[in-house]
Amino acid sequence: xxxxxxxxxxxxxxxxxxxxxxxxxxxxxxxxxxxxxxxxxxxxxxxxxxxxxxxxxxxxxxxxxxxxxxxxxxxxxxxxxxxxxxxxxxxxxxxxxxxxxxxxxxxxxxxxxxxxxxxxxxxxxxxxxxxxxxxxxxxxxxxxxxxxxxxxxxxxxxxxxxxxxxxxxxxxxxxxxxxxxxxxxxxxxxxxxxxxxxxxxxxxxxxxxxxxxxxxxxxxxxxxxxxxxxxxxxxxxxxxxxxxxxxxxxxxxxxxxxxxxxxxxxxxxxxxxxxxxxxxxxxxxxxxxxxxxxxxxxxxxxxxxxxxxxxxxxx
Amino acid sequence: xxxxxxxxxxxxxxxxxxxxxxxxxxxxxxxxxxxxxxxxxxxxxxxxxxxxxxxxxxxxxxxxxxxxxxxxxxxxxxxxxxxxxxxxxxxxxxxxxxxxxxxxxxxxxxxxxxxxxxxxxxxxxxxxxxxxxxxxxxxxxxxxxxxxxxxxxxxxxxxxxxxxxxxxxxxxxxxxxxxxxxxxxxxxxxxxxxxxxxxxxxxxxxxxxxxxxxxxxxxxxxxxxxxxxxxxxxxxxxxxxxxxxxxxxxxxxxxxxxxxxxxxxxxxxxxxxxxxxxxxxxxxxxxxxxxxxxxxxxxxxxxxxxxxxxxxxxx
Numbered sequence: 001x002x003x004x005x006x007x008x009x010x011x012x013x014x015x016x017x018x019x020x021x022x023x024x025x026x027x028x029x030x031x032x033x034x035x036x037x038x039x040x041x042x043x044x045x046x047x048x049x050x051x052x053x054x055x056x057x058x059x060x061x062x063x064x065x066x067x068x069x070x071x072x073x074x075x076x077x078x079x080x081x082x083x084x085x086x087x088x089x090x091x092x093x094x095x096x097x098x099x100x101x102x103x104x105x106x107x108x109x110x111x112x113x114x115x116x117x118x119x120x121x122x123x124x125x126x127x128x129x130x131x132x133x134x135x136x137x138x139x140x141x142x143x144x145x146x147x148x149x150x151x152x153x154x155x156x157x158x159x160x161x162x163x164x165x166x167x168x169x170x171x172x173x174x175x176x177x178x179x180x181x182x183x184x185x186x187x188x189x190x191x192x193x194x195x196x197x198x199x200x201x202x203x204x205x206x207x208x209x210x211x212x213x214x215x216x217x218x219x220x221x222x223x224x225x226x227x228x229x230x231x232x233x234x235x236x237x238x239x240x241x242x243x244x245x246x247x248x249x250x251x252x253x254x255x256x257x258x259x260x261x262x263x264x265x266x267x268x269x270x271x272x273x274x275x276x277x278x279x280x281x282x283x284x285x286x287x288x289x290x291x292x293x294x295x296x297x298x299x300x301x302x303x304x305x306x307x308x309x310x311x312x313x314x315x
Numbered sequence: 316x317x318x319x320x321x322x323x324x325x326x327x328x329x330x331x332x333x334x335x336x337x338x339x340x341x342x343x344x345x346x347x348x349x350x351x352x353x354x355x356x357x358x359x360x361x362x363x364x365x366x367x368x369x370x371x372x373x374x375x376x377x378x379x380x381x382x383x384x385x386x387x388x389x390x391x392x393x394x395x396x397x398x399x400x401x402x403x404x405x406x407x408x409x410x411x412x413x414x415x416x417x418x419x420x421x422x423x424x425x426x427x428x429x430x431x432x433x434x435x436x437x438x439x440x441x442x443x444x445x446x447x448x449x450x451x452x453x454x455x456x457x458x459x460x461x462x463x464x465x466x467x468x469x470x471x472x473x474x475x476x477x478x479x480x481x482x483x484x485x486x487x488x489x490x491x492x493x494x495x496x497x498x499x500x501x502x503x504x505x506x507x508x509x510x511x512x513x514x515x516x517x518x519x520x521x522x523x524x525x526x527x528x529x530x531x532x533x534x535x536x537x538x539x540x541x542x543x544x545x546x547x548x549x550x551x552x553x554x555x556x557x558x559x560x561x562x563x564x565x566x567x568x569x570x571x572x573x574x575x576x577x578x579x580x581x582x583x584x585x586x587x588x589x590x591x592x593x594x595x596x597x598x599x600x601x602x603x604x605x606x607x608x609x610x611x612x613x614x615x616x617x618x619x620x621x622x623x624x625x626x627x628x629x630x
Contacts, residue, residue, distance in 0.1 A: 135454055136447030141502050179529050187456050187515060200502060203527035205534060212518035214494050219520060 011276065013248075013283045014163075019291035022168065023068055027300050030069035033305065041305035042071040043101040043127065044093045048086070048112075049079030054105045062104065064294045073099065083084055083112045090120045101127030101302035103297070124307070127282075127300040129160035130190060138197045142310045150201040156307065158300050163194035165292025166248045167202065168228050173281050175225065175246050178203035183223035185209045185216070185269065186230035191250055196228050216240070228269035238274035247275055247282040250289050327592065328488045328563075328598045330480075334606035337483065338383055340612045344399050345384035348620065356620035357386040358416040358442065358612075359408045362399070363427070364394030374417065379609045385616055388414065398427045405435045415619035416442030418612070439622070442615040444475035445505060453512045465516040471613045471622065478509035480607025481542050481563045482517065488596050490561050491539065493518035498538035500524045500531070500584065501545035506565055510542050531555070543584035551585040559595040565604050 013287030043065055047058045058074065065072040075089060082264050086104075093099045102125045117128075119252055123133040137157040152164055170177060182204040186192040192208065199206045204225065209216050220226060220240040228236050229250035241247060268285030276282050283289060348354055348587075358380050362373045373389065380387040390404060401419075408414045417440045423429050440446040452472040466553065467479055485492060497519040501507040507523065514521045523529050528603050535555040537540060544565035556562060566584030583600030591597050598604055 132448050132451030132455075136451045139450055139454060139508050140447075140504050141508065179527055181534075187457050193454050193456065200523055200525075203525070205522060205524060205528040207520060207522040208515055209519070209520060210515075212494055213520040219496075 011279060011281050013169050013281050013288060015169060015283055015291045018169060018172050019165075019295040021172070022292075022295040023064070023298065026295070026302055027068040029302055033302070034069070037309055038080075039305055039309060040069065040071050041100050041106070041301045042073060042098045043103060043301045044073040044075065044096075044099045046075045046077070046086070046089060046093075046102070046104045048077045048081055048105070048108055051107075054107075058105050058273040060072065061294055061297065062166070064298055065301075068298055070298060071098065079109050081109075081112075081169070086112060086117050087120050090117060094120075094122045094125060099125065099306075100308060101297075103127060123157065123306060126158050127161075127297055127304060129158040129194070129300060131158075132272065133211070134158050134160075135189070135194065135197075138194060138201070142254045150203075152198075153299070157260035158304070159198065160190065160194040161293045161296035161300065162191055162250060162289060163198050164296040164299075165289055166195055166250065167198050168292060168296070169248055169283060169289065170225060170246055173246070177282070180204045180205045180224040181222055182225040182227070183209055183220050185226065185228045185236065186250075188229065191229035195229060195250075197227070199227070206313075209304065230269050233267050233271055234269070234271040236270040236275060238271065241275050241278040243278055244280040245278075247279045248289065249283050249285050252285060252290070253262055324421060326594060326596050328484050328561075328596050328603060330484060330598055330603040330606045333484060333487050334480075334610040336487070337607075337610040338379070338613065341385075341610070341617055342383040342591045344617055347375075348524070348617070349384070352624055354588045354620055354624060355384065355386050356415050356616045357413045358418060358616045359388040359390065359411075359414045361390045361392070361401070361408075361417070363396055363423055364422070366422075368571065373420050374614065376609055380616075381614055383613055384412075386413065390608060394424050396424075398431065401429075401432050402435050405432060408418060408437075409437045409440060410625070414440065415623060416440055416612075416616035420444060433446060438472065439619060441473050442476075442612055442619060444473040444479070444509070444615060446473075449473050450504070450512075453509060453516070456516070465495040465518075467513075468614070468618070470618070473514065473619070475505065475509040476608045476611035476615065477506055477565060477604060478513050478613075479611040480604050481510055481565065482513050483607060483611070484563055485540060485561055485602065486596060488561070490596070492540065495519045495539040496537055497521045497540040497542070498524055498535050500535065500541070500543045500551065501565075503544065506544040510544060510565075514540070547584055548582050549584070551590060553586065553589040553593045556590050556593045558593055560593075562590055562597040562621050563604065564595045564598050564600050567605070568602060 005129055045058050045061060062072045102121045104117055123131045126134055134157050136291045138159055182199045184192050184196045187208050188209045196206050196208050209219055217240045221242050223245055225246045227248045231251055233255050235251035248272040249268035253267050254264045255267055257265040266286055360373050360376060377387045408417045417436045419432055438446045441449055453474055475513035481604050497514045499507050499511045502525045504521050511521050511523050524534055532555045536557050538560055540561045542563045546566055548568035548570050562585055564585040568577045568582050570582055572580040581601055
């Protein structure tokens with residue numbers, strides 16, 4: 001098998017390098033879009049309160065927008081903002097033709113009903129891809145016609161960012177998904193279920209494993225592709241992995257580590273050192289799925305702008 | 316293993332008898348609801364044109380309503396009705412507090428955009444359970460809390476009727492779903508995907524098989540529970556079935572049969588005679604899943620009326 005340029009010489013899938021490649025593609029497409037139609041994609045980011053982590057994430061997203069040629073619009077609110085004021089801002093952004101994507105940075109303060117605010121975002125501007133109507137589209141197998149061609153770059157709706165990132169990592173590291181057996185570990189709304197739907201749309205035969213699965217290791221060991229998104233540190237052991245399988249680790253868990261200066265270290269849901277010896281390819285944590293999420297956010301924003309031009313962005 | 320009263324003496328799951336039992340339960344609950352709150356559940360049925368089959372289905376549904384104590388309201392439109400008039404009727408029914416469920420009999424004439432009419436139905440009155448927002452709720456694992464108790468009779472939204480019928484047939488014939496391996500054959504929006512989601516919510520470990528699956532028979536043979544919903548006559552053969560598995564056949568296919576008076580006969584997606592010898596339990600076609608769909612429609616209407624009372628029927 002040829003070694004794709006986007007992965008390093010060994011069997012580690014380099015999420016940072018693949019995300020960088022995708023950001024380069026987006027930059028080129030933004031430039032072409034500007035030239036052909038005069039349109040610059042726009043992302044509105046809403047930040048409430050002064051959580052350091054949220055402020056960091058927002059800064060990273062805005063910087064990423066600037067680098068690829070997407071306009072960003074940042075709106076700061078104090079932590080005592082009312083739900084009504086936030087919803088009014090979202091409604092204003094829904095109506096603004098310069099805004100193709102709206103991102104409300106989570107978590108919101110406790111007095112605000114998060115889902116209510118998120119559901120206010122027009123599905124066509126929901127670049128996180130978590131609106132129920134976007135999830136339902138992903139489950140809608142007939143949408144994609146009898147050819148069953150399913151191309152993430154031309155979907156008529158927004159698919160969730162982290163799940164899309166998993167698919168890109170699998171495909172760009174040289175694995176064809178169609179016809180493979182895949183196992184998704186975890187059934188969360190934001191990762192497990194959309195990853196299942198994406199793999200199924202890509203014509204894999206997919207099984208979802210969860211806390212009530214009997215003999216999870218035996219079920220997992222059938223898989224050519226494993227996506228772990230369960231949030232339990234190093235749960236997936238080498239004897240869960242079929243030799244040669246592709247392993248994508250969505251987990252980010254903090255574990256105590258007295259030898260580290262910070263007193264802890266970050267690990268995935270997969271026992272990386274052990275599984276690396278069995279897997280065909282594997283993502284590290286950090287540096288695997290993580291960098292892909294922002295790249296997919298940028299791509300969703302670009303696609304939203306393109307759909308707007310073709311008249312598909314009404315609602 | 317004890318033989319439940321709802322199945323016949325051999326290993327055939329009697330859908331007609333189980334549907335009858337459920338209709339009896341609904342009748343009791345409707346009587347209790349009337350007594351406690353003065354409310355009678357109401358189902359509006361909209362029929363367009365004069366297709367004989369559609370008229371028959373509508374008549375069956377209205378008769379079933381009468382038998383259990385649900386009000387039915389029938390609206391007939393000529394086949395040249397405009398889309399706008401149909402949508403106006405749905406909007407009127409959305410606003411009518413005596414109507415808890417709205418059913419638009421399909422197919423609609425070609426000049427009407429079916430999905431547009433269906434999407435007009437309020438999700439809370441979509442007793443067919445096919446509205447995208449209802450499908451998204453079914454995919455929403457967090458809705459059901461950490462106890463993971465998932466009770467079809469108290470869902471806060473409408474799940475699709477035929478898929479619900481499959482679950483009832485499995486459970487009422489004495490099979491516990493939790494922890495089992497299940498395989499769904501077919502990934503349609505109206506059956507395969509919702510059946511997958513329901514089995515997953517019921518804590519089975521579920522795999523979806525489809526046209527691009529390699530070695531489907533081997534994958535199917537792992538399953539303790541098989542739901543076939545692919546629309547191909549007798550595709551599932553005895554060597555696909557693990558001895559003792561529960562087999563639910565959603566297919567209804569017409570095949571030529573010169574020995575029959577009508578020249579054809581109805582068969583499922585499962586080779587019934589062959590698989591019956593291997594399966595622990597199996598549904599026939601007809602008389603298996605078919606009778607369950609109307610029973611689930613009645614139950615959705617009843618649940619809609621109950622939710623309306625508790626203030627959960629706003630939108």
